Amino acid sequence: MKNVFRLTVLILMRELSWRCFGHKIDQRKLLILAAVFTVTGFLFQFFVHAYVADSSSSDSTLQSNDFLKGEIVQQHDTVVDIHSQPKKNINLISTTVTASSPRPRVPLGKQRDIRLLPPTEALVYAKKEIDHAPLVNEDPNLYAPLFTNISVFKRSYELMETILKVYIYRDGARPVFHNPHLKGIYASEGWFMKLMEGNNQFVTKDPERAHLFYLPYSVHQMALALYVPESHNMKPLSIFLRDYVNKIAAKYPFWNRTHGSDHFLVACHDWGPYTVAEHEELAGNTIKALCNADVSERVFIAGRDVSLPETTIRAPRRPRRYLGGNRVSLRPILAFFAGGMHGRVRPTLLKYWGGEKDKDMKIYKRLPLRISKKMTYIQHMKSNNFVLPLSEFLDWSTFSVVVAEKDIPRLKEILMSIPMRKYVTMQNNVKMVQKHFLWNPKPIRYDLFHMILHSIWFNKLNQI
Numbered sequence: 251m252k253n254v255f256r257l258t259v260l261i262l263m264r265e266l267s268w269r270c271f272g273h274k275i276d277q278r279k280l281l282i283l284a285a286v287f288t289v290t291g292f293l294f295q296f297f298v299h300a301y302v303a304d305s306s307s308s309d310s311t312l313q314s315n316d317f318l319k320g321e322i323v324q325q326h327d328t329v330v331d332i333h334s335q336p337k338k339n340i341n342l343i344s345t346t347v348t349a350s351s352p353r354p355r356v357p358l359g360k361q362r363d364i365r366l367l368p369p370t371e372a373l374v375y376a377k378k379e380i381d382h383a384p385l386v387n388e389d390p391n392l393y394a395p396l397f398t399n400i401s402v403f404k405r406s407y408e409l410m411e412t413i414l415k416v417y418i419y420r421d422g423a424r425p426v427f428h429n430p431h432l433k434g435i436y437a438s439e440g441w442f443m444k445l446m447e448g449n450n451q452f453v454t455k456d457p458e459r460a461h462l463f464y465l466p467y468s469v470h471q472m473a474l475a476l477y478v479p480e481s482h483n484m485k486p487l488s489i490f491l492r493d494y495v496n497k498i499a500a501k502y503p504f505w506n507r508t509h510g511s512d513h514f515l516v517a518c519h520d521w522g523p524y525t526v527a528e529h530e531e532l533a534g535n536t537i538k539a540l541c542n543a544d545v546s547e548r549v550f551i552a553g554r555d556v557s558l559p560e561t562t563i564r565a566p567r568r569p570r571r572y573l574g575g576n577r578v579s580l581r582p583i584l585a586f587f588a589g590g591m592h593g594r595v596r597p598t599l600l601k602y603w604g605g606e607k608d609k610d611m612k613i614y615k616r617l618p619l620r621i622s623k624k625m626t627y628i629q630h631m632k633s634n635n636f637v638l639p640l641s642e643f644l645d646w647s648t649f650s651v652v653v654a655e656k657d658i659p660r661l662k663e664i665l666m667s668i669p670m671r672k673y674v675t676m677q678n679n680v681k682m683v684q685k686h687f688l689w690n691p692k693p694i695r696y697d698l699f700h701m702i703l704h705s706i707w708f709n710k711l712n713q714i
């Protein structure tokens with residue numbers, strides 16, 4: 251694996267985009283790219299802006315632009331419209347569907363039946379259904395090119411909507427429990443908690459009906475409450491969580507029933523993986539949605555755990571406020587990165603492209619103040635065996651570019667060599683994929699809340 255350093259340059263989700271450089275550059279290529287660097291040791295994200303500027307880009311001082319906002323298509327579907335088309339054929343397994351034929355529906359009676367099934371049987375049923383998902387080529391609410399297998403995704407998602415019930419432990423006191431922090435780079439864990447606890451569709455108060463059990467704690471809050479500054483000791487956090495799990499295991503029968511394998515947690519703080527260290531079953535069995543999705547640390551297990559996207563939220567009241575950016579022709583920067591110097595890829599990147607060596611490549615250690623005031627950026631270190639968020643279903647190659655670490659010196663060349671047609675396609679894909687990465691104050695179908703929950707659901711089914 252030594253030389254298998256990968257630098258993944260992602261065409262950027264708009265939420266990750268920024269729009270603040272005003273430079274006169276009469277060149278052509280413009281992309282918004284985000285990059286995830288996979289390296290032995292570290293993988294990190296950075297953002298790259300490339301652009302397609304017209305030759306007359308003399309006044310490309312970038313202003314906030316609502317261009318992209320209008321494109322956010324918010325489908326508001328109700329739950330699967332299963333009721334609409336009762337079908338004779340109860341056995342859906344062999345139903346093949348093409349774009350023009352009606353979509354298969356679980357008949358109303360059948361749907362009730364599924365809901366009445368005991369949790370374990372319902373999961374077995376769902377698993378079988380997904381293994382024999384009817385073939386679909388498209389869906390009005392999903393952009394098929396983004397998906398590795400849209401048939402499986404669609405079926406699994408529908409079944410989640412029909413079946414899934416989550417029990418949330420009421421136990422646990424604030425500030426560590428039930429206290430979502432909605433701002434900043436770790437906001438994902440807070441947003442998930444907030445939306446899960448406020449959810450009516452999936453939450454059940456009856457644990458006997460639950461398929462999954464949620465441990466509603468925040469690593470971010472835990473770090474604030476329990477970590478002794480400068481101690482470099484995370485043990486108090488993991489002891490605290492161990493005691494909590496032992497408490498619920500003693501109080502309720504649910505933990506012991508599966509040794510925690512139908513329980514899940516959602517943690518975006520870097521220390522998430524360490525908080526589970528003191529409890530063997532928690533570390534070994536529980537489904538973990540982690541921003542720190544590094545399989546080499548042996549906490550995160552691909553297929554069982556879920557890679558949680560890191561989403562920086564600046565304005566919790568309006569999580570989508572800083573989205574958007576300029577249209578392609580108004581983006582003058584080819585590549586952008588800013589972040590602290592950790593690991594090995596960043597220094598290499600800096601060495602070749604730092605210090606404004608090239609006017610198209612904006613590569614910084616830290617964001618210069620004059621710029622940071624004006625832009626949103628996210629950067630994060632990830633380890634080499636980083637599992638990309640939502641990669642259970644999304645085909646990242648449709649909206650990202652992968653570059654080997656050894657090719658960093660050629661970064662500009664590589665970005666510039668992307669044909670316009672391909673760039674435009676990928677940029678469109680980025681726009682289409684964006685809705686799956688967004689938090690909404692009130693969750694909507696296929697948004698990030700649902701996508702994360704769905705990945706947890708899907709991975710739970712994988713255990714069967």
Ligand SMILES: *[C@@H]1O[C@H](CO)[C@@H](O)[C@H](O)[C@H]1NC(C)=O
Nearest residue numbers: 380381382383398399401402
């Ligand atoms: C998607 O999954 C289904 C069900 O497992 C399978 O029959 C189908 O061939 C897959 N499609 C693609 C494009 O891989």
Ligand SMILES: *[C@@H]1O[C@H](CO)[C@@H](O)[C@H](O)[C@H]1NC(C)=O
Nearest residue numbers: 499500501502503504505506
């Ligand atoms: C679950 O197992 C633990 C450890 O074996 C035990 O201490 C606890 O009492 C058990 N819980 C229940 C509800 O029986």
